[in-house]
Amino acid sequence: MRLISKAVFSLALAWAATPALAQDAPQQASPPPSAGMPKAPIPYTSLQKKAAPRPRPAAAPAAKAAAPAATAPAPAAALPVTPSGARLAPGQPIPQAELEAFVDGAVRSAMSHDHIAGVTVSVVQNGQVVLKKGYGFASLSPARKVDPDRTLFRIGSISKTFTWIALMNEVEAGRIRLDAPVNLYLPERVQVRDQGFRTPVRVINLMDHSPGFEDRALGHLFERNFDRVRPLAEYLRQERPSRVRAPGSSPAYSNYGAALAGEAVSYVSGKPFERLIEETIFLPVGMNSTSFREPHPPKAGLPGPIPERLAANISDGYRWTPSGFEQRPFEFISQVAPAGSASSTAADMARYMQLLLAGGTLDGKVVYGPRAAQAFRTPIRRTPPGINGWRHGFIEYPLAGGRTGFGHAGGTLSFLSNMVVAPDLGLGVFVSTNTETGGPLANTLAGSIVQQFYAPPQTFPREGSRQLADRAGDFAGHYVGTRRAYGGLEGMVGLMIGGASVSVTDDGRLVVSAGRETRAFVPDGDLSNGRFVSVSGPERLAFAMQDGKAVSFRTSLGEQTFERTGFWLRPGVLAVLAVLTALAALATLGGLLLRNRREFRETSVQRQASLLQNTQAVLWLTAFALFGAWASRTSDVANIMYGWPGASLIIASACVLVATALTIGGLILLPGVWRGGRRVDSWSPLRKFAYSFTALLYGAFAVVLGFWGALSPWNG
Template sequence: MNFRSSMLVALAGLAALGGSQALLSQTGPAPAATPASAPPAAQTAAVDALRPTPKLAPGQPIPAGELEALVDGIVRQSMSDNHIAGVTVSIVQNDKPVLLKGYGISNINPMRPVDPRKTLFRIGSVSKTMTWILIMREVEKGTIKLTDPVNKYLPPESQIPDQGFKNPIRIVDLMAHAPGMEDSALGHLILDKPERLTPPADYLRLHRPNRVREAGTLSTYSNYGVAVAGQILARLNKVDFETLADRDVFAPAGMSRSTFREPMKPRAGFAAPMPAALAGDVSDGFRWGGNRFKSMGPDFVGSVASAGSITTTAEDMARYMRLLLRDGSIDGTTVYGPVAAKAFRTPIMKVPAGVNGWAHGFGMSTQPGGFTGYGHGGGTSAFLTQMTVIPELDLGVFISTNTVGGNVLSSKLPGAIIERFYAQTPPIQRPGNPALLKSAGNYEGTYVATRRSYSGLEKFLGVLGGTAKVSASPDGYLVTSGALGSQSWAPGDSPTQFRAMDGEGYLNFVLDGNGKAIRIYTPSGANAFERASGLFDLGLFGWVGGLAALIAFGLWTAYLARRGTTYQGSALRLSHYGLLGAGLSWIVAVIAIATWLPSIMANGPSLHYWPPTPLVVASTAALIATLATIASVLLLGVGLRKAPRPGNFALLRHVAVALLFLALSVMVGIRGGLLPWA
């Protein structure tokens, strides 16, 4: 589901409170920029050196030996560099497996190697593609229409209220990740104990996100939307979702070691648990502990099984990719028909070039050489997975890793294979255009990701981690930082399009009637970035927060040393005490964040429990500081009316501190950080 990677991004943003502007990229590691000081010829040569001459044309199969040598080299190097415990890989071409291989370990006690035929890995959101197959089977049977409102198929208690929006959420909107809802995950989507799971039918009611835009207008990844689809399928077929998937996907596809079920005790409201024959072969998840791998506890996703609970083997995923590349048939058995097959190659959303338009639930990606890939990525706490099929090459690539940080490998392998054998990519060194500086103001500014919660402390993390900045360089490039990654972009063929200086990526803007950018589309289609007020700028927030903490410390140092100003008049004196209280509260907030942040940056957030105590303490302290600041400002106004001191430096300093604390309160408040109970 990519939960961990997206929330790592969110938590990294907390560093901004101390003045740091370094953020992890929300769309994965950005390509390393060629030094701007290098001569153009040298820059071109550097890029060209990374692009081997392709050997094959579409239709020519990859030699098995060369493919294995390439994959071995990439996988083993990444396992060493990035401390990945285990990897499982399957690659198919021309309706047969051409590589099926396991690397490293799946378990420590006892120690077991990864077996691509036997070892089961969690594949997270790749599961969603099978949910969409089941939806399209209903479409082909005539029991569902894609344009129908989802509420038509839900019981009254699970129906989604309109909340003031005109358009109902339709089945097709779920497949395009465009239900128009906020994203909420922490503390309820992935859990560490099965007894903490909420039965799927109740989950829809108890954890319903708010609607924040009209349905069908913008893709913003929604696990909740896929959970809705799973419950619709269960109700229509009068069986639990897991049984339906066994019957209509896994069994006919011959995927005997794949299941949506999880290893748990039988429990009312849930499907039967994973069979013991499979549960004993599930890989552990790992984290690198500095000198050894540490096993992590299991994840449970049964509340939203249709969104990401599959456990499977590389061999079964080879069969699945063969099914996809043969338009729903495998070994003489048909799982879905031509209507579904066409849908899974047809984008729903009208989006700019290079942006995933969601081919009825399958993600679309531009691969090296301009080939179009269809598939999905996925992740839980430790497992990171990528599945991509390229029909033009009759090629499918599946890779899954069982260690935190494994996305460094899983996200790049399909493209690396295509580039090595098929890409006809010319040397790239796109030039900037100094004329861009005349219109740079139309693009420059702060942008905030749409995939986030829109209220409370989850919003606080989502906004901080999902904030990006766009600026222009003197040599005519747009430069992104923060959640969009650190990269330079050259002007493209239109005012709305920019291309990566030394890569294949696109940056697409939506402009208003005055030519000013209001939104940025990212290639993944899972997120967009919308222009935000300058108050959301991470650098400004860091400076204001750092300065406020420093001044708060100075106020208390002076007070404790009895060097503070003595004000005449009770209102001014009380206002001064209000600032002292606010300052102490801001110090507590910063200390609470500082004690929590190192662990989060090193290990990632806990997806299982929310909210963490240090964040609640920090938010409570920030709320107290805000109330104390407001009281201080009001008392200051009263005091100035009674005894104005326009030439008094101490009084001017008092006003400046009050305004600084008030500014910080506003910045924390608009990010959702003043709601410790939410």
């Protein structure tokens, strides 16, 4: 899951990845948005589009250096075929040469096609490290190659898994109870407020992301300026989100909830979070190149900086532009460290996956006990097959051949990562990329390895359903995710691009579009159960049905619920009203220049109405221009995250608020405008009609904007 939901920042504007903090929506293993808000953004999740084969574009010079030409994988015939048709049976390990050839081809192809500067990968199986490799560059100036033993990548929301281990250790020690209110384990200043809900948020609600919080991230989840970084407790107090649903009722991926869990563990243990994780996990496991600390000067109230020997090996983060790779400044996440600030190497993550596969004991050292080991393999929530039920903080992933794995994905503004372990195969796969375009590789590598070696051949794409085509109206519509802000300008952005459009093709396939990602599904069994499977993989959708019609659905990641909305919350409706309002405003101002002398005859009421409507027109056009200026900067996610909300968006919202207030006055004057009759000192019938249409249009647009949260410049 991404720390941030990538879609939140998509230039499509026209907020859906993950997790992936778990940017960081959780991401799909096979994907979310991340530690970055699964910014989330549907965040790159199971709705990620499967790329069709296509010619590789010529790489820019920097890209060529970072991504050597792909080498062809070894022929499939090199391995025998099992009776099931799979190349290997579950107990058979993958030959190292075959694995390396396959991973080399997949990684180098993605680096060239998606313009990724550097990648680090490790694969473990049956207690052994079978692949550990770096590709491309950790730094382009000066040039520094990725070293799987030395180069640290930011792992985003994978950080949360260490938080859950620390929490379960406190549970096993009897100092925390999963069914107890989390407030019992928090200092008073950061305790969760009632906010009208009688049911307390319990510890278990944090582990399946169902505390009922809205998801706010813009302007504070990541920091570019270290002077703005705050201690964890201060961040939790100052950035407390609203509670929008009862705890336990529905999952909605929460970085804030994971940070609360980290604060609870620290408070109960009496140790700073970073030191606790180092002493209880990193040192015993031998993860000597992994840290939640970040490179910065000492600052009172904050944990000490990462050791210099590690700071010098942290990879830079990149963004691909038409002119080549653009290095991004270091992204500080210390203020919400338990949710996503860790950095690690492929070698250290290999040891971590060995620990998870071994049930908490590695090299004779017990890191967590049998209760925690069982918890991490037991979903908290009952879900339909193929839908993640949250294995006490870990994501459950559907894999090819009917298998499941568990782990977590992570994403920051520049780093996209994934970790998946499949216990029945003794297999663990970790991959991390240092460029914002690395999501598809991170999301699919583990699943493609299982598909390549352990899944029997399948015929894709799966065929559509005639019954679904006949019942298209029961599923088609616009759905909005529950992982979003529920008010203010951030809420508006979340509604604008944080939803999913569902349609049905004539040949009976369900098509889900979110941002720039599109996936197709077909019914999985009887249509009445609302379950669907991808036409080309193991990903699932599960619709909740009411009176034969879909009211919501969840993806395989299960990080949020997508709820069917009314027409007033559809981006298309907002866009149409915006265009009509802009045209009406232009026509209003144009009338000042085109009217002849006779058309300026008017009553005193009409004169007031004309002045009011001309003022509205200026305000609407100013708001559109300012919003356009803000939107023009959203091609780079960092501009939104660091600069939220920005002067242009605040002023645009203020203009809209004033224009809306004037709309009320314009509607009040409407009867007086028509009272002039056919007198020579009154408007013509055409002008009265034009005024009435414009007033009603402005009114309708203002009401819709109110539902979208656009009328609150004070609430970014």
